Amino acid sequence: MDRTRVRGSRQLMVFFKRRVHQLVKSSFCSSRWFHRSTTRNAEFSHAVIGGGIVGVAIGSELQSTNGNNVLLLEKNASLGEETTSRNSEVIHAGIYYPRDTLKGSLCIRGKNKIYNAERSGQFQVPLKQCGKLVVAQSEQEQEYLEKLYKHSCDMDVPVEMLSKKEVAASSPLIQANSAALHSPSTGIISAHDYLLYFQTVLENEGGTIGLNTEVIDINFNSNIPEYRLVLRESSSKEEFEITADNVINAAGLYAQKISNLILPEERHMKSYFAKGTYFSYSPEIPMSSGKITSKLIYPCPNPNASSLGTHLTLDLGGQLKFGPDLEWLNITDADDIDYSPSPKNIGEAYKAIRTYFPSIRENDLQPSYTGVRPKLVSAEENKARFQDFMIREEEGFPGFVNLMGIESPGLTASWAIADYVKDLYHK
Structure with a gap:
């Protein structure tokens, strides 16, 4: 349990209790600054839902910011099992997307960050x-x-x-x-090694990765304020809870499903x-x-x-x-x-x-x-108009950021998406 990657609900519960005890003993909790620059005392500053390349990149960027204590949640046994491992592994140039769109701007910024990192000699990710x-x-x-x-x-x-x-x-x-x-x-680019790069940063900076852990409910307590996430261990189906000051929904194929757990029914998405x-x-x-x-x-x-x-x-x-x-x-x-x-x-x-x-x-x-x-x-709506990424903090739910429709060029844009989300919290 010295590593920051944990694999099941029992391990998670023991780990979380020990982590919270350590934080309370120190002055760390009282000195953390989060969204809206308020002092809070949840178990984690940010819970990132989804262990694909975008979620791991976001987690690593947030954990690299002083004072943050990030939890990355992934329902599968390993990171990047879904869309991240099933694509063309192309670094897109950004030629197709309209000006002033997230797809266009974040694709170009993400591409430039990849090539600039390679030129620096500090980025050991295979690419061409x-x-x-x-x-x-x-x-x-x-x-x-x-x-x-x-x-x-x-x-x-x-x-x-x-x-x-x-x-x-x-x-x-x-x-x-x-x-x-x-x-x-x-x-x-090697999508596997690119994800591993962000995973290494997240773990080296002290972030927590919970594998085999599915989010089955999210509640927001506006009086504290904080988010309470109900989690379920994938094999045993055992349930437990954790709290976070902020929640990032980067669940990819499951993003709408996660969003619908907390947003009112009239704001549910298909x-x-x-x-x-x-x-x-x-x-x-x-x-x-x-x-x-x-x-x-x-x-x-x-x-x-x-x-x-x-x-x-x-x-x-x-x-x-x-x-x-x-x-x-x-x-x-x-x-x-x-x-x-x-x-x-x-x-x-x-x-x-x-x-x-x-x-x-x-x-x-x-x-x-x-x-x-x-x-x-x-499919019909997609033919009628360009569909951009959707990345936004949800009205009425401070600190809850939804990322939906993160398809191509998501791999290329992932690092820039992480910066974009970080800027929502740390402007």
Whole structure:
């Protein structure tokens, strides 16, 4: 129990009682400053719900602030088991998102923090700034790319337009019938090691991580004020309670469910989910990925699409993969998600991929894994308008911060999201 990671409710209860006793014995509790600059005496200054990359990043940033005592709660047996471990691991440049949106600003800031940390030599997380091409196959798509080029320049994101001949010269197996947009600041990163970086900071700074611990109820006592969280140990189903001055809901696929535990019924939100399948590339005649491309390849996206299309990405070992495609799920509870990849998706994925990689054959593709994006709106609403991240302190619940719809570019933006949340408490 000397470590700050605890795995079950009995351990948690013993640990919490010892931690609270130590805090009361010291003068630490009376000198802590939290949201609204008031002195409080809950067991924890902040309870962060959700152990994905965003939750762990937030926890590490808050714990690194003097006076904070952060508890990170994760219902699974380890951190990052859901969306964090089921994505493309792309460092997005920030070229797609409208100006003055959280997705746009936090993506760019998060990307810059990653590359600046790497250049400092203090950031031992495997990554590669490989760049990407967004390819246009028609005049209409080229017009879209030209608008994207102007938008990227306005956002101070480096880009350049390439002609059909320039693409053919550098990547002869990649087809761009009209033009391509080159994004040199796009990259790839190990999501596992990135999460481990924040986890190490959180633990080294004295934060507490509670694994196998599900939040089943939250109550706010406005007289104290403080939040009381009812927790349940995943295997034994034993329940217990802890208190916190502030609560951050970074539960990802479960964010709406957590929010609905505390907000009044008229402010409840429905959950929507979009599943994407990733495909491995196994041609009958092996070909090194370097002969195909050294950059990520993206098709030209449709405006207000729910995804960026079935694209070609590389992992840090140089292996090609394709995906994700897009399939809206007809469920309302994340517990009902089926992550099994299905061969039925191969046909449509093949049609999409061969528009920019015409030499691929359908038999070269195999379903590999799937990921699910937490959505704030339905498929119909998503087509009608751009949907931004939602990060806000809820009215009437001081210190309760909701993060919802944290999908792509959430991995890239995670460090900047953590700064954004920290600034809500420590302005």
